[in-house]
Amino acid sequence: MKTAWQRGTHPPSCYGAPAMPRFPLILLFSFFLGFGGCREKPWPEGPPQSQDEQLAESVWVSRCAECHGRTGRGDGPGAAALKQKPPDFSDPEWQRIEDDDAELEAVILLGGPPLGYSPEMPANPDLAKTPAVGPLLVKKIRSLERK
Numbered sequence: 001m002k003t004a005w006q007r008g009t010h011p012p013s014c015y016g017a018p019a020m021p022r023f024p025l026i027l028l029f030s031f032f033l034g035f036g037g038c039r040e041k042p043w044p045e046g047p048p049q050s051q052d053e054q055l056a057e058s059v060w061v062s063r064c065a066e067c068h069g070r071t072g073r074g075d076g077p078g079a080a081a082l083k084q085k086p087p088d089f090s091d092p093e094w095q096r097i098e099d100d101d102a103e104l105e106a107v108i109l110l111g112g113p114p115l116g117y118s119p120e121m122p123a124n125p126d127l128a129k130t131p132a133v134g135p136l137l138v139k140k141i142r143s144l145e146r147k
């Protein structure tokens with residue numbers, strides 16, 4: 001004689017069981033959505049949020065990248081014509097030696113010569129009007145170090 005199972009009627013203990021293996025999958029999926037897909041990295045890795053970040057990013061792209069290159073390797077389109085090549089900001093060794101944020105900010109605002117660097121590094125005196133932007137440009141430069 002056939003049991004209930006063999007006749008095709010599932011014993012009550014089976015109901016709900018197929019949902020079980022799906023549960024960890026849903027968890028896994030929402031984990032990737034929540035932590036990988038949707039949440040963006042903060043600037044300077046991700047897009048700028050505040051007005052100051054937007055300004056810093058646009059200054060970097062429109063002025064600095066010309067010589068320093070967008071990723072800071074010193075390979076911008078204008079770099080070839082320079083006698084003094086810009087440093088490679090992605091180099092961990094450069095980041096380690098040039099560890100003084102205040103000095104970098106001063107070079108950015110005052111240009112090379114007052115701090116003993118080449119006059120080919122231009123001054124950006126207008127940035128004094130937006131005091132948050134200097135430190136943000138230094139932050140941008142720090143973020144360019146290769147990992």
Ligand code: HEC
Nearest residue numbers: 063064066067084085086087104107108117118120121137
């Ligand atoms: C016309 C080309 C040019 C532009 C534009 C330029 N730089 Fe430079 N920059 C240089 C050169 C060349 C040096 C290397 C100077 C030296 O080593 O004597 C330099 C050096 C630097 C340094 C390193 C100073 C140090 O302590 O080693 C920083 C920081 C810097 N630039 C930031 C910037 C930022 C930020 C901008 C945009 C606001 C910018 N630069 C725009 C050419 C440029």
